[in-house]
Amino acid sequence: MPVERVRRRIPEATVARLPVYLRILSEQADEEVENISSEGLAELAGVNAAKVRKDLSYLGSYGTRGVGYEVAFLVYQIRRELGLNHDWAVVIVGAGNLGQALAGYGGFGERGFPVAGVVDIDTTKVGSVIGGVRVRHLDDLAQIVQSRQVSIGVVATPPSAAQDAADRLVRAGVTSILNFAPVVLAVPHGISVRKVDLAVELQILSYYEQRRAGGGGLRSLGSDNSGRGASA
């Protein structure tokens, strides 16, 4: 029987932090830092050291007691764990304001997510070039997904078109969706969806602002940090 490494199940919360550690560790590597302690990494990531250690322990025992973690090695391990050893092509649906900004934002390709295409239903937008990519018609979506092996789709349409965009992405074979439209997408079981909603983020900030201002009731002030943020 082959020795098949059975992958540990990594808690969702940890998965969400690994990319942050990865970015920081990559920066450290660029600055030729060779080792880092959980304490040091925690500081830079804005979390606590025990959390870093527990998070990293899900990858395996890659630290050295008394020393810390070897930066380059950790970078490698996290990248492997996150599936970042190869690129993942993405396709952007919607060439409006946001779609254009996303396509034009170089950071995507650099970080291993090359934009395989941008599509829009509006024929007047088709043909224009944004971020080095020519906008194609929504009907070409399936063809792009298949020929470029796209598995991640980005929904950057107006709310009213978002569900249709998601349906088309799924039909074309995409299995992960990053949704920028303020809409709860219905997708088949087994498709991953993550949502980024700017208005929601602002409204959450509004809540804490208002609370700080004493809006309505009386409460002590203090740390109003809101979860996904950092406040050092």
Add this chain to the structure above:
Amino acid sequence: MPVERVRRRIPEATVARLPVYLRILSEQADEEVENISSEGLAELAGVNAAKVRKDLSYLGSYGTRGVGYEVAFLVYQIRRELGLNHDWAVVIVGAGNLGQALAGYGGFGERGFPVAGVVDIDTTKVGSVIGGVRVRHLDDLAQIVQSRQVSIGVVATPPSAAQDAADRLVRAGVTSILNFAPVVLAVPHGISVRKVDLAVELQILSYYEQRRAGGGGLRSLGSDNSGRGASA
């Protein structure tokens, strides 16, 4: 002694969902729906009914047993709770790709977050108009914040400039920051920060993609839904 309503402390997870309920309820109100059950709202929000009821119970007992919740009234209560009774002006730092898209995206103002200004350090960008707002120089930040009573700042700069942008925002008097730069911001205690990091979102999707593809170990497939997303 005046009857001062002492505001319940609302769990962070609930605060993050209220904006979603609010959007859905507003849509329902537009369609003249008068009442909605926790079941119905849960369905539309992609969560379960018990969660909806518990979430709403933090606002008070605003439902009617046997009937459900009155849509218009709930909209009002949630808006009040989130501090959305008045507008919150925002200022955007960074007029690059993303800053422009954000400024140009009408949804901000519509949803109660008018863009009071966009600033950039690059003098060649100053003066251009995006989304109806003229780009001004970073040095004008404090003046904009004060004259327009801005309490929320949006950091849309390159990573290297993000901390400086945050420092300036805080010095100018902003107390909440929405950060789009892939950087952990250090801010004084009492300042709220929320982060939106596109690369992180994609990397999380990558993790589940890779896992689905059986990358590395052997595991059953099944529901890989990733937390902030919905999959119906």
Add this chain to the structure above:
DNA sequence: CATTGTGAAGCGTTTCACAGCC
């Protein structure tokens, strides 16, 4: 009698605290 509001159980995450190891 449908549906809310909520104690209590269940579950995942964070933090503590310290044994284990270099």
Add this chain to the structure above:
DNA sequence: GGCTGTGAAACGCTTCACAATG
């Protein structure tokens, strides 16, 4: 001696299940 790795405790959030009630 310093730092990791990890059981166990603490915490917060979700879900259950049902009494309360219009």
